[in-house]
Amino acid sequence: MNEPVSYKRHRFPPEVIAHTVWLYFRFPLSLRLVEEMLLERGVVVSYETVRRWAIRFGLEYVQRIKRKRPSRHDTWHFDEVVVSIAGEKHWLWRAVDQDGYVLDEIVQARRDTKAAKRLLKRLLKKQGCPPRRIITDKLGSYAAAWRQIMPRVEHRSHKGLNNRAENSHLPLRKRERVMQGFRSPGGLQRFVSVFTAVHNLFVPFRSRRCALATHLHRLCAMAEWRTAAGVAA
Template identity: 80%
Template structure:
């Protein structure tokens, strides 16, 4: 059983810390804007404190969030996006399923077969089973990696088929602009691991888009977030 999150030696109550971390990862807000939103509620806390809370508690919350159960019917959409860090290009490789749920992300300096193989190996280890089908865009690195890692899995490569993966980059691009970029590859990796876990929790699956279903989904998501943060619902 996962142990509760510990807040010892922190001046602010857990509810405030969890709310600040939620604001930081859930919305495209700068740390200073989170500071301002808290001030509007009468909570005087510096943006540096919000940053430290996000770094310390964000990963703990994300680990405690329930993950989607893998299915043999899953379809993995794979794509990569370039992100410039300190003047150097890095590639964020991402896998999402047919519902837009982010399965995994990995920051790498390469955009080749070796990098694609690393992503597929991580996915297999994390998911515990191969997908029904892979969908990618045209780079041959995906096909080469698939032949070596999961040769029995069907693979479709066509630019128009991979919109789910390409669309999944947009929320991170908004956050990148709000944060004025990322400073280190490790910082980007740590951020996306929490950012995507929070997004997976709060964004309804594409199959449930009615107003009532969306409302219920968000209520359940908030309850799950409070449980992960070890605070009262």
């Protein structure tokens, strides 16, 4: 069981810190915009303080957020997207399930079979059980990795079937433009680890998007966020 988040040696109340981290990862806001929004509410902090809080507390919060339970009936969709970091190409490999829930993502320097195998192995370890089916685009690296890692799982390779994984990149692409890119592969990996967990928590599954269900989902998500951060409602 995770220990409560420690706010020792921080002069601001935990509620302010938790709200700041939520603003930064939940919405496409720059550090300076978060600073301005806090100032409007009478909280005077620098954008550097916002950045430090995001790094210091972001991962601690998401480690306390409940993950969706895996099932052998799940379908995993895979895709990879290029991200330019300091003028060099890197690839963000991502897996999502049939509901659009991001299962895992990993930043890698290559787009080959070794990289695909690494994602599949990591995902199997994290989920604890294989899916019913995997869906990928026509990239041959997926087929090669599938034959070595999970040959008994049904594999469908078709670009038209993989829109769910491709669309999952859009929130990060929007954020990338606001942040004007990422400085390092490690920085990108740390950011997406929190950003994706927050997105998973607050964005309802595709099957639950009527107005009332969305409203209730967000209320529950906010309550879970406060619990993870260890702050009062």
